Amino acid sequence: MKFIHMADCHLGGWRDQKLSSLGMESFEYAMHFAVEKEVDFILISGDLFNTSVPAIDILKKTTFAMALVRKAGIPIYMICGSHDFSPSGKTIIDVLENAELVKNVVSGQTDEGKIKLDFVVDKSGAKICGMLGKRGTLEKSIYEKLDYGHIESEDGFKIFMFHSAISELKPEELQKMEDIPQSYLPKGFDYYAGGHVHYRHVKKTDSGEIVFPGPTFPNNFRELMDLKCGSFSYYHEGKCELLNIDLHKVNIIRIDAHGKDTSFVEKEIRFRIKDFDDSIVLLKVHGTLSNGKPADIPFSNLIESMYDRGAFSVLKNTTELVSSEFDPIKIKSYSSSDEVEDKLISEHDMGNVNELSGGKISAEALVKQMITGLSMEKPEGMTKSDYENKIVEDFDEILNNKQ
């Protein structure tokens, strides 16, 4: 049996046009790899798109790549991740499924309060089932109702797809991320196809492996620094192999500006400019300058020189660069906007919201859903009044369902 497993593609996630295209190319690379290796099937463990309403050009390229593997006779099995849902629970994945490009494997019935998951049986014989991921790890409550015996007693080669962080397997820097314990995963599966945590990790269990393949392309500056490239898992000859997708190398220029003046920092950056050979350059400058302010460093000029020397793309990060002329404002750096939202919500008095949530879900979860609702951008081609109606409709659903 041969398959590839990817997750967290976040297609359309980069504002920078070049990096957005690179994210797409990395996804296409993995799809072509699958065709070339004649795999039995492809697994996508959630967060295929960055938003629940992706732009038309993103959809166009994604569906083109999917149609290609489908024509080669390769099925795509997937689950939805936290980014794939609109606040009212709608997802473009349903559209892809109706067009028979993908198969969403999350299905089941409720029987006396217990959820019995169904298996999808691939023609290779693999039996696949899975659990969706929701914003704020709201899937936790679904795991608590799972009929484990029902899926654990099934025989054959079994794959469980999931989109959640696992407490025991989280990297140090993501300790605050919400998670589920490893014991929530059903036992006895041959392969656990994970997603959600943007890092690469394989852990052996008694029956098989829990695999986090990493995103197919890093999603922000920090991920580019840490991961350097995208990746996916290739399962063949009874074991999995994590493969990198490095279409462009990453060059990191990290400058500690502490106690230095701006002209010294400028020189230090200049010394590091070399032939970049089509690589992505990450320029990270941090520390407290001895005199002058960050704006005195001619960054646009420096960046231009980098492009002149063949950089594919240059990203600058100076959020931790401060001037000594002012008292530095102490801010904590957060890894994602989700984290900032969580922090703000937790600091806020939830008295009134508690009433609104009717006790069915936590006030925090309700606020998160409302924030997601308000963050929906107006899709291309939608009129302003339709957009307004849609927001109101989504809000109604959030407030009435509270699920």
Ligand SMILES: [Mn+2]
């Ligand atoms: Mn993700």
